[in-house]
Amino acid sequence: MRLAKGGHSVELVGIAHGQWYRLITSAFVHEPPNQLPFGITHIAFNMWWLWVLGRELEEILGRVRFTALYLLSALAASVLQYLLAPTTGAIGASGAIYGLAAAYFVVSRRLRRNMAWASRTIGVFIFWMVLVSGFTSWQGHLGGLLAGGALMTAYAYAPSRYRAVTAWCATGGLLVLLIVLTVLQTNAQPALT
Numbered sequence: 086m087r088l089a090k091g092g093h094s095v096e097l098v099g100i101a102h103g104q105w106y107r108l109i110t111s112a113f114v115h116e117p118p119n120q121l122p123f124g125i126t127h128i129a130f131n132m133w134w135l136w137v138l139g140r141e142l143e144e145i146l147g148r149v150r151f152t153a154l155y156l157l158s159a160l161a162a163s164v165l166q167y168l169l170a171p172t173t174g175a176i177g178a179s180g181a182i183y184g185l186a187a188a189y190f191v192v193s194r195r196l197r198r199n200m201a202w203a204s205r206t207i208g209v210f211i212f213w214m215v216l217v218s219g220f221t222s223w224q225g226h227l228g229g230l231l232a233g234g235a236l237m238t239a240y241a242y243a244p245s246r247y248r249a250v251t252a253w254c255a256t257g258g259l260l261v262l263l264i265v266l267t268v269l270q271t272n273a274q275p276a277l278t
Contacts, residue, residue: 100271139155154233190207
């Protein structure tokens with residue numbers, strides 16, 4: 086979108102200006118590997134956690150529900166960032182990874198596993214979110230955490246007779262909620278004249 090202002094042409098970019106795809110594509114972009122303070126470390130940690138948590142969660146959920154969980158956690162991270170800090174940008178898969186951490190905690194509890202590792206894992210994620218809140222998007226981390234936990238709660242605690250219906254309704258319901266919140270935030274943005 087272009088805006089002519091004071092004889093100058095200004096290109097308006099961002100979610101509020103019709104680039105809604107940024108809500109999901111931002112989860113697949115990272116800082117260059119040599120960028121400080123995180124760079125390659127950020128990518129390496131995200132990929133390691135995806136390997137550790139993702140393999141087990143995909144085995145438990147199946148490919149379709151795991152993919153939905155991952156993508157909706159990523160989307161929720163961007164939406165909460167957009168709601169709470171609409172003029173700042175964030176990139177990376179951390180919100181989706183936080184969603185996996187919350188999902189792992191919920192499913193471990195549901196399956197009555199030894200909660201020591203799951204509790205330490207979620208504790209590390211929450212501690213890290215608070216510790217680096219000045220350098221990273223705590224809003225995105227929190228959005229992914231909440232979405233992953235909520236969606237896994239619906240998946241894990243649904244009565245077996247209605248498990249498939251509950252999974253579809255929870256997945257679709259979360260997607261609709263995120264779309265509605267994005268539309269409301271976009272409409273709340275001040276008009277440029």
